[in-house]
Amino acid sequence: MHEYSITESILSLALEKASAASASQIKRINLVVGELSGVVSECVQFYFDVISKDTIAGGAELAFEVRPTKLQCRKCQTVFTPQNSEWSCPDCHEAGIEIVSGRECYMESIEVE
Amino acid sequence: MSVKVITVGEDILGANDEKARANKSRLDKYGILTINIMSSPGAGKTSLILSTIKHLRKKTRIAVIEGDVASSVDADKVNELGIPVIQINTAGGCHLDANMVEKALNDLPLKDTDLLFIENVGNLICPNAFALGEDRRVMIASLPEGDDKPHKYPAMFADTDVILLNKIDLQPYLDFNTDAFKKVVTGLNPDVTIFPVSCKTGTGMAAWFAWLESTVKNKKKK
Numbered sequence: 001m002h003e004y005s006i007t008e009s010i011l012s013l014a015l016e017k018a019s020a021a022s023a024s025q026i027k028r029i030n031l032v033v034g035e036l037s038g039v040v041s042e043c044v045q046f047y048f049d050v051i052s053k054d055t056i057a058g059g060a061e062l063a064f065e066v067r068p069t070k071l072q073c074r075k076c077q078t079v080f081t082p083q084n085s086e087w088s089c090p091d092c093h094e095a096g097i098e099i100v101s102g103r104e105c106y107m108e109s110i111e112v113e
Numbered sequence: 114m115s116v117k118v119i120t121v122g123e124d125i126l127g128a129n130d131e132k133a134r135a136n137k138s139r140l141d142k143y144g145i146l147t148i149n150i151m152s153s154p155g156a157g158k159t160s161l162i163l164s165t166i167k168h169l170r171k172k173t174r175i176a177v178i179e180g181d182v183a184s185s186v187d188a189d190k191v192n193e194l195g196i197p198v199i200q201i202n203t204a205g206g207c208h209l210d211a212n213m214v215e216k217a218l219n220d221l222p223l224k225d226t227d228l229l230f231i232e233n234v235g236n237l238i239c240p241n242a243f244a245l246g247e248d249r250r251v252m253i254a255s256l257p258e259g260d261d262k263p264h265k266y267p268a269m270f271a272d273t274d275v276i277l278l279n280k281i282d283l284q285p286y287l288d289f290n291t292d293a294f295k296k297v298v299t300g301l302n303p304d305v306t307i308f309p310v311s312c313k314t315g316t317g318m319a320a321w322f323a324w325l326e327s328t329v330k331n332k333k334k335k
Binding site: 002004005006009010012013014015017018021023024031036037038040086087090094095096098099103105106107108109110111112113 | 115116117120122123124125126128129165206207208210213226228231238239242243264268271297298299300301303304
């Protein structure tokens with residue numbers, strides 16, 4: 001059900017931007033989501049097709065660019081991708097890390113006619 | 114007709130964030146400390162709220178918003194204590210959002226409230242993505258869930274201000290490694306405050322009450 005509210009937000013933001021540009025049809029919505037954002041793209045497209053049907057976004061394709069999880073060591077600044085449960089720095093083995101990528105959840109652009 | 118690209122560059126949940134900011138400024142006006150309580154189902158959110166009410170009610174005016182997929186079981190328990198409570202049923206939704214909280218605020222006696230608990234839907238995946246207008250985020254992690262949860266749900270643990278490590282009375286029966294848990298959590302979130310507690314026996318609760326009382330007082334001063 002998480003995806004349903006995300007999808008509603010995607011549709012309303014896209015419609016708002018399309019209407020501001022006086023567009024008559026939304027063809028494609030380009031989204032950026034991180035691995036950690038918990039967004040399941042197939043679910044979002046499914047819900048989107050249902051709720052956008054009677055709008056100018058009906059039939060639009062949702063394109064997801066998925067950003068991988070990247071962590072940065074707070075001590076030596078090394079940026080790395082976590083392997084399974086190993087979340088400490090591969091270089092200096094510090095446990096202090098920051099999530100620098102993987103939590104994205106934004107709309108990059110829309111393609112309209 | 115030619116296709117035109119319109120750059121958006123906005124957070125998908127931007128509208129929710131905006132509504133959460135409006136909730137926050139409304140609550141700020143009354144000096145209400147608002148706590149968003151999150152955990153997996155069964156970790157002890159309602160137990161924590163009930164025992165905190167019993168301890169603080171003489172000095173602090175408390176109100177509660179209960180979020181659940183269905184039922185009013187939790188709200189009924191709070192109501193029995195004579196505390197103002199609003200039950201939100203999300204009808205399948207796995208988190209509360211700022212819009213639901215805005216409506217609940219309309220039915221609470223804000224003028225007569227110092228401390229508002231918002232009990233989120235039990236879930237470790239997404240409630241942290243939906244700001245509600247809270248001052249602080251408090252997570253409950255309980256020993257039976259296992260010490261590996263911060264690895265599985267890192268965003269939840271990275272975003273919280275306080276973690277109550279609940280059910281420590283069960284330690285003799287479980288393999289939960291508290292040091293390993295704390296190492297991962299403080300690695301992800303160096304500013305977090307962790308209180309090991311048992312809502313059932315009361316062990317460790319004094320530190321949580323003291324933190325809460327001083328945080329309520331600081332909010333009033335502003």
